[in-house]
Amino acid sequence: MNLILEEISKRNRKVFKNFFNKNYKDLVVYANGYLFDKDSSEDIVQETFIYIWENADKLKIKTSLKGYLYAMVRNRCLNFLKSIKVTDNFEFLEFNLNLITEHVFDSTSEEDKKIVYHQILKIVDALPDKMQQVVKLKFLHNYKYSEIADELGISVNTVKTQLKRAKSKITALVTSIIVLLQMC
Known part of the structure; x- marks a missing residue:
């Protein structure tokens, strides 16, 4: 021993x-x-x-x-x-952003929509480096999970995990921005 x-x-x-x-x-x-x-x-x-x-x-x-x-x-x-059971069946970030645009942007001015859009870009830029790379490859370059995994040398599950965590962070921050805009 x-x-x-x-x-x-x-x-x-x-x-x-x-x-x-x-x-x-x-x-x-x-x-x-x-x-x-x-x-x-x-x-x-x-x-x-x-x-x-x-x-x-x-x-x-x-x-x-x-x-x-x-x-x-x-x-x-x-x-x-x-x-954490992240599956390929859900595009969490896209789903979440669609919900925001459907429910909030309908009653939001064009100027407020631009503010929220720019804040989302700032939030993505503030994410940890690897998470930011995953989000950008997925949503700016339309990579598939497997392509992101290959590009970054990580597993598909890691890609899914990073997207899920990014979605949580973005959701929390965007929701607070929208609440603030509606208060003004």
């Missing part, structure tokens, strides 16, 4: 803390390569360390502990992507 794992199974907090501090940042970067979301990446890495702390005495590692740790993080990232 790995000495570090043996000490962790004995509840040696100092060894665990050193093991955590030595690997945490690199694992978050690694997870972020799958998820492109720092908060979710941090959560997954923390959950992985908690699992190791709680189950160290039961783990049977045939390779290195570090390799096992990276495999756990990778698998948890892939499971997370599956769990």
Whole structure:
């Protein structure tokens, strides 16, 4: 059994803390390569360390502990992507923007429509780099999910995840802009 794992199974907090501090940042970067979301990446890495702390005495590692740790993080990232169940059947951002234009723009002046449009462009420009690239390829260049994935060297699920997250951010900000415009 790995000495570090043996000490962790004995509840040696100092060894665990050193093991955590030595690997945490690199694992978050690694997870972020799958998820492109720092908060979710941090959560997954923390959950992985908690699992190791709680189950160290039961783990049977045939390779290195570090390799096992990276495999756990990778698998948890892939499971997370599956769990959000983003499907090809929905064009979330287009759907959302259509809803906004149908319900709000009908009663909005041309000047307000221009303001909202320019704010949407600013919101897209303020998105994290990878998310921004995905959104622009999808909605400015009409790329398919698979084409975006190939272009950026990421998985189709990551493309879907990024579009879903972008939709949430854009929806929240556009809704507040429209409310403000209607108040004026």
